[in-house]
Amino acid sequence: MITVTDLRKVYRQGKKEVVALDGVSLSVPKGSIHGIIGHSGAGKSTLVRCLTLLDRPTSGSVNIDGTELSSVRDSEIRAARRRIGMVFQHANLMDSRTAAGNVAHPLELVKTPKDTVRTKVAELLKLVGLEGFENAYPSQLSGGQRQRVGIARALASDPDVLLCDEPTSALDPATTDEILDLIQDLTRRLQLTVLIITHEMHVVKRVCGSVSLLAKGRVVEAGELADVAAELDSKLARALLPLPASEPIKGALQAGPVLEILFSGESAKEPVLTSVARHFDIDLNVLAGSVETLGGQQFGHLRVQLADHADYDAVLGYLRDRGISAKLADAADRSDESDFASDTADFAVETGDSK
Ligand SMILES: Nc1ncnc2c1ncn2[C@@H]1O[C@H](COP(=O)(O)OP(=O)(O)OP(=O)(O)O)[C@@H](O)[C@H]1O
Ligand SMILES: [Mg+2]
Numbered sequence: 001m002i003t004v005t006d007l008r009k010v011y012r013q014g015k016k017e018v019v020a021l022d023g024v025s026l027s028v029p030k031g032s033i034h035g036i037i038g039h040s041g042a043g044k045s046t047l048v049r050c051l052t053l054l055d056r057p058t059s060g061s062v063n064i065d066g067t068e069l070s071s072v073r074d075s076e077i078r079a080a081r082r083r084i085g086m087v088f089q090h091a092n093l094m095d096s097r098t099a100a101g102n103v104a105h106p107l108e109l110v111k112t113p114k115d116t117v118r119t120k121v122a123e124l125l126k127l128v129g130l131e132g133f134e135n136a137y138p139s140q141l142s143g144g145q146r147q148r149v150g151i152a153r154a155l156a157s158d159p160d161v162l163l164c165d166e167p168t169s170a171l172d173p174a175t176t177d178e179i180l181d182l183i184q185d186l187t188r189r190l191q192l193t194v195l196i197i198t199h200e201m202h203v204v205k206r207v208c209g210s211v212s213l214l215a216k217g218r219v220v221e222a223g224e225l226a227d228v229a230a231e232l233d234s235k236l237a238r239a240l241l242p243l244p245a246s247e248p249i250k251g252a253l254q255a256g257p258v259l260e261i262l263f264s265g266e267s268a269k270e271p272v273l274t275s276v277a278r279h280f281d282i283d284l285n286v287l288a289g290s291v292e293t294l295g296g297q298q299f300g301h302l303r304v305q306l307a308d309h310a311d312y313d314a315v316l317g318y319l320r321d322r323g324i325s326a327k328l329a330d331a332a333d334r335s336d337e338s339d340f341a342s343d344t345a346d347f348a349v350e351t352g353d354s355k
Contacts, residue, residue, distance in 0.1 A: 001065055004051075007025070008021055009046050020217055023218060024218065030193050031188065033183070035212070036195060036197045037201070052163060053080060086163050086164075089165060089167065089169050099149045104117050124156060130145060130148050133145065143175060162192045209224065209295060221236050227295075231325075241292055242290055246288040257306050260304075261326045267324050273286070276315055280310060
């Protein structure tokens with residue numbers, strides 16, 4: 001379990017102070033994966049450095065399975081760091097060492113007996129699906145295979161926590177999913193506590209149970225995936241369930257009101273739109289839609305245009321009575337949607353950050 005409480009990191013640049021982390025709190029239970037998403041400059045790397053003790057926080061606390069990192073003495077930092085496995089964007093392997101040699105490295109650093117190293121390395125390479133690749137050099141491996149070696153190396157010291165900094169940003173979509181599935185599988189099997197830093201919403205959708213949106217050093221939204229996705233106006237929901245830009249249809253439903261509707265859980269399975277049409281005896285058109293399973297729950301985000309004579313207030317009331325989030329779409333909802341992250345595109349929700 002990782003618990004971060006009111007973490008602050010202020011850098012000094014001459015007379016200027018840069019507040020990189022401005023009171024960050026989060027907690028990740030054992031056996032689960034938490035995503036940290038945010039634009040460049042949001043403070044993601046600073047958070048990683050504070051968690052790995054490469055940097056000392058200005059104030060606040062980081063607690064890993066009951067050990068308070070801020071009170072770890074300099075002489076104990078190495079041991080504390082071994083409880084945290086790091087996975088990097090570019091695997092960061094040593095080119096002059098084989099796959100086995102790379103995985104063995106952290107074990108050799110703490111003078112592990114040779115026989116133990118050999119057995120452990122074989123086990124780890126098997127665990128990440130690289131049996132038979134012991135003697136391959138990084139240059140002979142694909143990007144995905146290199147990342148598997150990086151993961152095996154991160155696990156060599158039997159860490160409790162896996163910190164993944166953009167682990168799939170350098171990989172193609174299919175390999176990304178293989179690596180994400182491996183991380184998820186290892187999280188379950190080894191009961192790891194995992195933090196994934198990413199700018200890709202796809203990563204959050206695929207493996208994270210919970211997520212924090214970081215902007216200007218603060219957590220601006222956070223929660224279980226299914227909870228944040230259910231908030232019609234949240235930035236995370238709009239990034240998780242993006243709607244493409246759409247123009248109101250100029251036809252039979254000319255100039256009718258446009259609604260945004262968010263279905264979740266049970267309501268996502270109900271034929272709500274047809275029941276609206278029947279109940280109010282109106283026609284309606286779906287302008288854009290996005291359907292996903294998030295955190296094990298089904299979600300649907302729709303932009304719907306009603307016939308021009310429709311009483312949209314009554315329709316909104318009808319939907320809300322059925323536990324469905326709905327609102328009148330304003331002009332901004334319709335025009336700036338191209339800004340929102342598509343499945344594999346960069347996370348691009350406006351957080352007020354400098355890009
Ligand atoms: N050593 C440092 N000295 C001064 N300012 C720093 C230092 N490290 C980071 N910062 C500042 O802290 C803020 C957060 O930086 P950080 O590197 O954590 O962002 P990030 O979210 O990792 O961005 P990116 O996605 O581009 O990697 C930025 O304004 C940055 O300029
Ligand atoms: Mg960074």
